Amino acid sequence: MPFIDSHCHLDFAEFSADLSAILGAANRLGVMEFVVPSVSADNFATVLRLSKQNPTIHHAFGLHPCFMSEHCASSLTTLEQYSVKHLPCAIGEIGLDFFIEKDPLARERQLVLFEAQIQLAQQLNLPVLLHVRKAHDQVLAVLKKVKFSSGGIVHAFNGSMQQAQRYTQEFDFKLGFGGAITHTRATKLRALVTELPLTDLVLETDAPDMPLANMSQAFNQPENIWHIAQVVFELRTESAAVIEKQLEINTRNCLSLA
C-alpha cells in the first residue's frame, strides 16, 4: 500500500540539485505520490512543470499568507487562470498566519486574500490546502461565511480537539500531521493523532521544513513519511495495514487523486 506525502515543497531550492534521487529514496520506503502546493504566483509554472514531468507529483496553486510581499493585484487573476487551465488537485497553500503576523492591518490583508481564494475554490469546486497558525477560529468563520463545501486538508494541524472536530464534521476536512508528531514532547498533537477518527487523518512532511526528531538529513524529505507513519502506528490501536490503507484512501478521496 503506497504512502502519499500530502504536502511537500518539491519546487524549493533544496530539491533542485537531484529531485529524482529524492523521489527514488521516497519510493524505496513506499512513499509513491506527492502533493506539491504553491506559495506564490511566481512558482506556479515551476510546480506545474514538476507535475507534468512526473505523474506521481500532483500540483496545487495558491497564494500563501507568509509570502504577502510577493503577491500583487494581478496574483488572484493569475491564480484563477492557472486553476481553470491546468486543473490542480487543490487551491493551496492558502490561509492565515497570525503567529508571525501581529499587525492588525497586515492581518486584515491576509484575511481579504484568503477569503477571495476560498471563494475561488468554492466556485471551481476544488478542495483547499490550508496553512493556519493562531487563526483557526478566523479560518472557520470564513469557511462558514462562504458556506465552503469542497473540503481539503488543514496542513500541519495544530489546533484543539474542538477545532479539529469543526473542520472535519462541519466542513469535511482532513487534518495533516507530519514531523511534529515524532517529537515526544508534542503531547497535544500526539493525543489528537491517537483520539481522532482514523478517517480524519492524512500524512505530510512539509519538506524541506518541519524537521523530525533525530533526523539525520540536512533538510526534511518526503521519504520521512515512512518514519511519521511508524509513530502513527505506535499511537493507534488499529493494525498498521488498516492505518496505511485508510490514510491513503483519505488523501486520495479528499483531493480526488486518481
Ligand SMILES: [Zn+2]
Ligand atoms: Zn507548506
